[in-house]
Amino acid sequence: SYFDASASVKSLYLNHAMRLIHECLKAQVCAIFLIDKYGFLARRAFYGVDFFGAEIEPEWLADERYEIDQSSFVGRTAYIDPDGVSQYGTIQYTHNLEESDQLDCESLNAYKTRLANPVGRAISVPINNRNGTIGVLRILNYYDPNPHIGKVIPPHMSKLNDRDVIWL
Numbered sequence: 001s002y003f004d005a006s007a008s009v010k011s012l013y014l015n016h017a018m019r020l021i022h023e024c025l026k027a028q029v030c031a032i033f034l035i036d037k038y039g040f041l042a043r044r045a046f047y048g049v050d051f052f053g054a055e056i057e058p059e060w061l062a063d064e065r066y067e068i069d070q071s072s073f074v075g076r077t078a079y080i081d082p083d084g085v086s087q088y089g090t091i092q093y094t095h096n097l098e099e100s101d102q103l104d105c106e107s108l109n110a111y112k113t114r115l116a117n118p119v120g121r122a123i124s125v126p127i128n129n130r131n132g133t134i135g136v137l138r139i140l141n142y143y144d145p146n147p148h149i150g151k152v153i154p155p156h157m158s159k160l161n162d163r164d165v166i167w168l
Contacts, residue, residue, distance in 0.1 A: 032136070035135060
């Protein structure tokens with residue numbers, strides 16, 4: 001149908017954007033979550049590589065979704081403080097996501113198993129339009145694409161920099 005084709009094309013473009021972010025920021029995993037009709041942040045685009053540099057299929061963990069609240073890293077990004085003056089979410093970042101108190105343990109364990117690596121650096125930025133936050137863009141881990149190394153940079157050696165946050 002027309003609607004399905006349109007959704008497919010949108011997904012194609014979003015997945016391509018995730019690949020560009022992966023290349024430009026050396027992010028191991030990139031994902032876009034958009035607010036669905038039920039009010040959850042549902043994953044709509046994905047690009048990532050495992051510890052050995054093999055591409056992870058976009059369908060992996062396709063039902064990943066988060067509530068918009070302060071209980072998860074992604075949800076906190078889109079959360080709008082009811083007492084605040086802004087109708088937009090806030091940028092979240094950490095050098096070591098596993099040490100954060102904003103975790104969804106089920107998703108974290110799925111990522112750790114699939115990536116064969118701890119989850120360190122995480123940056124999550126709200127996707128906004130003129131009416132407010134409509135989604136979240138999240139990246140995980142630094143990845144060295146050098147074919148001789150081709151592995152994740154450990155959290156203690158992975159330093160966030162302002163350029164990455166600004167670029168996103």
